[in-house]
Amino acid sequence: MKLRALGEDKLLARLLPMLHRRGGVVAGAGDDCAVVAAPKLGALQLLKTDCIVEGIHFTSASSPGSVGWKALARPLSDFAAMSGMPQFALVTLIVPAARTVDWIRKIYRGLEKAAREFDVAIVGGETSSIKGPAVISVSVTGFVEKGRWVGRGGGKANDELFVTGQLGGSLRGRHLKFRPRIEESRWLTKNFRVHAMMDLSDGLGADLPRLARASGVGFEVDQMALPLNRGCTAEQAISDGEDYELLFAISPKDSGSLPARWRKKFPKVPLTRIGRLNPQSAIRNPKLPPGYVHFKQR
Amino acid sequence: MKLRALGEDKLLARLLPMLHRRGGVVAGAGDDCAVVAAPKLGALQLLKTDCIVEGIHFTSASSPGSVGWKALARPLSDFAAMSGMPQFALVTLIVPAARTVDWIRKIYRGLEKAAREFDVAIVGGETSSIKGPAVISVSVTGFVEKGRWVGRGGGKANDELFVTGQLGGSLRGRHLKFRPRIEESRWLTKNFRVHAMMDLSDGLGADLPRLARASGVGFEVDQMALPLNRGCTAEQAISDGEDYELLFAISPKDSGSLPARWRKKFPKVPLTRIGRLNPQSAIRNPKLPPGYVHFKQR
Numbered sequence: 001m002k003l004r005a006l007g008e009d010k011l012l013a014r015l016l017p018m019l020h021r022r023g024g025v026v027a028g029a030g031d032d033c034a035v036v037a038a039p040k041l042g043a044l045q046l047l048k049t050d051c052i053v054e055g056i057h058f059t060s061a062s063s064p065g066s067v068g069w070k071a072l073a074r075p076l077s078d079f080a081a082m083s084g085m086p087q088f089a090l091v092t093l094i095v096p097a098a099r100t101v102d103w104i105r106k107i108y109r110g111l112e113k114a115a116r117e118f119d120v121a122i123v124g125g126e127t128s129s130i131k132g133p134a135v136i137s138v139s140v141t142g143f144v145e146k147g148r149w150v151g152r153g154g155g156k157a158n159d160e161l162f163v164t165g166q167l168g169g170s171l172r173g174r175h176l177k178f179r180p181r182i183e184e185s186r187w188l189t190k191n192f193r194v195h196a197m198m199d200l201s202d203g204l205g206a207d208l209p210r211l212a213r214a215s216g217v218g219f220e221v222d223q224m225a226l227p228l229n230r231g232c233t234a235e236q237a238i239s240d241g242e243d244y245e246l247l248f249a250i251s252p253k254d255s256g257s258l259p260a261r262w263r264k265k266f267p268k269v270p271l272t273r274i275g276r277l278n279p280q281s282a283i284r285n286p287k288l289p290p291g292y293v294h295f296k297q298r
Numbered sequence: 299m300k301l302r303a304l305g306e307d308k309l310l311a312r313l314l315p316m317l318h319r320r321g322g323v324v325a326g327a328g329d330d331c332a333v334v335a336a337p338k339l340g341a342l343q344l345l346k347t348d349c350i351v352e353g354i355h356f357t358s359a360s361s362p363g364s365v366g367w368k369a370l371a372r373p374l375s376d377f378a379a380m381s382g383m384p385q386f387a388l389v390t391l392i393v394p395a396a397r398t399v400d401w402i403r404k405i406y407r408g409l410e411k412a413a414r415e416f417d418v419a420i421v422g423g424e425t426s427s428i429k430g431p432a433v434i435s436v437s438v439t440g441f442v443e444k445g446r447w448v449g450r451g452g453g454k455a456n457d458e459l460f461v462t463g464q465l466g467g468s469l470r471g472r473h474l475k476f477r478p479r480i481e482e483s484r485w486l487t488k489n490f491r492v493h494a495m496m497d498l499s500d501g502l503g504a505d506l507p508r509l510a511r512a513s514g515v516g517f518e519v520d521q522m523a524l525p526l527n528r529g530c531t532a533e534q535a536i537s538d539g540e541d542y543e544l545l546f547a548i549s550p551k552d553s554g555s556l557p558a559r560w561r562k563k564f565p566k567v568p569l570t571r572i573g574r575l576n577p578q579s580a581i582r583n584p585k586l587p588p589g590y591v592h593f594k595q596r
Contacts, residue, residue, distance in 0.1 A: 009508070026342055030512070031449045032379035032496055033344040035442070038337040044324055046331040047421060049347075049388035049437050055429045081330035090347035092435055123345060131353045132430025137390055139347050139437035144333070151329045198330055210307070214328070 003104065004097035008127050011101065015108045022121040024087060034123035036088050039143035046084040046142045046149075050075040054133035058176065064103050066176035068110020071136040074201070076118055076180035077244045081199040082151070083189040084144035086118060086182070091125035094135040107136065118182060148189050150248070155196035155215030159249035159277040162258070164269055167204060168232030170242040178244040185246060187265060192258060197248035203241035204274075211247060212277060221275035249277055301402065302395035306425050309399065313406045318414040322385060323421055332421035334386050337441035344382040344440050344447075348373040352431035356474065362401050364474035366408020369434040372499070374416055374478035375542045379497040380449070381487040382442035384416060384480070389423035392433040405434065416480060446487050448546070453494035453513030457547035457575040460556070462567055465502060466530030468540040476542040483544060485563060490556060495546035501539035502572075509545065510575060519573035547575055 003011065016029050024037035039045055052058055052074065058067045072089060079086045091111060093104065115122050120140065164181055181199070188194050196215050200207050204221070212219045223234045232240075250258065255273070262271045301309065314327050322335035337343055350356055350372065356365045370387060377384045389409060391402065413420050418438065462479055479497070486492050494513050498505050502519070510517045521532045530538075548556065553571070560569045 027447075027449055031451075032376040033346040033382060035380070035447055035449075036343045036345060038339075038341055038343050038441070041336075041339070043336055045334045045336050045343075045439070047334060047386060047388055047437070047439060048331040049390050049422065049435070050424055051390045051392060051426055051433075051435060053392055053426050053428045056427055078330040082333070084331060088345060090345055090437060092347050092349050094349060094351055094433055094435075124347065126348055128349055128351050129354055130351045130431060130433070133428060135349075135392055135428070135433050135435075137347070137349060137392075137433075137435040139345070139388060141343070141345060141439060143336070149325075149333055151325055151333075153329075 001101045002097065003095065003099055003101060006101055011104065011127060015105065018108065018112055019122050020112060020116045022119055025121050025123055028121065028123040029125060034088065034090065036123060043143040043145055044149060046079060046082055046144055048075040048078045049137065049139040050078070051135055051137040053135050062176060064106035065110035067136070068107040069114045070176050071138050072111050072114040072120070073178060073180050075138055075140040076114065076182060077199040077201070079140065079142055080181040080185040080246060081197055082144055082149050083185045083197065084142050084149060086120050086140045086142040088141050089115060089120050089122045090139045091122055092137040093125065094128045094130045096131065096134065097129045099134065118180065150189060150194045150197040152196050152198050152211045152214035155211060155217055155249040155277045157217050157277055157279045158252060159195050160252050160255045160273055161219065161247065161249055161275045161277065162271055162273055163200070163227065163245050163247050164271055165243065165245040166227040166229045166270060167200070167237035167243050167245065168240050169229045169236055170240055175242040180244065181246045184266060184269060188248065191261070192250060192254050195249045195251065197246060200243040200245050200247055201241060203239050204247065205238035207247060211249070215277065217277045218279060219275060219277050225272060225274050227270050227272040299399045300395065301393065301397055301399060304399055309402065309425060313403065316406065316410055317420050318410060320417055320419045323419050326419065326421040327423060332386065332388065334421060341441040341443055342447060344377060344380055344442055346373040346376045347435065347437040348376070349433055349435040351433050360474060362404035363408035365434070366405040367412045368474050369436050370409050370412040370418070371476060371478050373436055373438040374412065374480060375497040375499070377438065377440055378479040378483040378544060379495055380442055380447050381483045381495065382440050382447065384418050384438045384440040386439050387413060387418050387420045388437045389420055390435040391423065392426045392428045392435070394429065394432065395427045397432065416478065448487060448492050448495040450494050450496050450509045450512035453509060453515055453547040453575045455515050455575055455577045456550060457493050458550050458553045458571055459517065459545065459547055459573045459575065460569055460571050461498070461525065461543050461545050462569055463541065463543040464525040464527040464568060465498070465535035465541050465543065466538050467527045467534055468538055473540040478542065479544045482564060482567060486546065489559065490548060490552050493547045493549065495544060498541040498543050498545055499539060501537050502545065503536040505545060509547070513575065515575045516577060517573060517575050523570060523572050525568050525570040
């Protein structure tokens with residue numbers, strides 16, 4: 001059945017009963033706003049919005065379940081970057097009226113899978129038609145304890161730089177299936193003083209300079225140390241983007257015990273020291289292509 | 299200058315300094331998530347997301363300043379519907395790379411005008427390119443005091459139905475310039491017990507049945523009483539949509555003093571009793587066309 005034959009109310013009536021429930025929801029989808037409990041005392045709110053666009057972040061051949069997973073996993077990765085806990089999500093589906101209801105339902109199934117996995121309640125959303133590519137926009141709110149949130153700006157000269165997982169080649173499929181590093185990030189800030197952190201969405205070559213600039217320091221990266229996905233070159237690890245791994249800076253005083261404790265806690269997720277922050281920028285190979293920059297052509 | 303020649307970082311660096319500031323922002327645009335203060339004790343959080351799509355909610359000929367205003371004013375109208383106070387907004391701009399930076403800057407100026415007017419801080423956002431029409435997606439968070447929020451589901455048989463302002467003909471221009479009824483809504487819930495409320499976005503003919511259904515009651519509307527915008531018929535007032543006026547239900551015991559007090563407080567905003575809720579649905583003219591239903595053709 002095509003969307004235009006169904007109407008928004010009926011579409012939502014079919015999708016909403018599938019949604020994961022969690023505490024704190026006073027009024028979910030179906031009213032003008034969602035009404036949810038405020039974060040508990042001593043916590044700050046985190047807000048994030050993100051979107052994926054057909055023809056840019058996925059193709060019409062991508063499995064709709066994976067597309068839905070990615071649409072929610074991307075903002076959750078930003079929660080990992082701040083060491084926050086996501087709680088509630090709002091979903092806006094902007095799709096051509098000729099798209100089938102079945103496609104939408106599969107998108108929602110993917111969204112719901114990610115929501116369930118990370119205990120996020122989808123508490124509202126919108127639908128709209130478009131004469132063009134589909135867009136899925138997702139906003140997430142949650143909390144982080146005061147004193148525990150990690151921004152990009154706290155890095156100091158001599159801090160060691162680590163990345164989780166492996167980099168490069170994400171467009172071969174991992175960009176639709178990655179797992180936000182929320183558990184890893186929460187463990188890090190529970191056990192270590194992380195100075196600065198972000199998730200790698202545009203590629204190390206674009207993202208690391210942002211972290212360094214926000215911290216007012218330079219950096220050097222040992223290209224030979226970069227953890228590469230199978231079949232990837234260092235250039236790809238720097239430029240491909242969509243890794244959704246954590247990049248963080250930690251004092252060398254604290255970093256000694258980190259690798260061994262990490263291996264014990266997360267035996268399947270590599271953690272690699274890739275370089276350090278320093279007073280002056282000194283990227284070793286200045287001819288490396290930059291990471292993917294939106295709107296900029298290579 | 300075209301967007302593709304500038305890049306996202308530089309675009310944001312140009313736009314962010316214009317943004318209205320307000321209390322409660324710990325970390326705004328520029329980090330992975332926005333970090334904001336939690337609502338004060340005794341308050342609930344309100345979350346809303348909405349989008350406007352070129353070719354659907356505005357045209358390429360629409361003034362970009364008005365488009366920006368509308369993009370934020372729409373979710374703020376949902377805050378009015380719940381009698382909530384908006385605080386923070388996230389903005390996602392999805393635009394073709396060939397669009398000019400000047401166009402984006404004007405969109406942001408319109409967003410910012412609405413943000414300043416209603417004391418909302420734009421604390422983050424995303425940009426993405428698209429091979430198709432522009433989309434502006436806006437999420438807003440805020441609060442409402444416990445016991446003061448008004449949903450759609452509290453209406454009771456015999457409640458009187460009121461609408462603010464005048465209805466119909468919005469597409470002639472008002473849909474880009476309307477003022478969310480937040481002040482009016484806050485005054486109403488401070489002074490009266492409002493049973494159910496919503497904002498009229500899809501037209502009275504589509505929205506009133508939603509309120510009635512959520513409340514488990516029927517309704518009757520006196521077509522002759524409908525407050526019409528200049529040159530509009532009752533049919534247009536019922537079907538055009540995008541009025542962004544408040545529709546609310548209030549006990550006849552409480553409604554007696556309402557019109558006089560309203561006129562004194564809001565002399566320029568009409569308030570009209572248009573009908574009532576009742577145990578059974580009894581719309582007087584069953585042949586009326588329904589309000590605009592997304593995805594559904596007339």
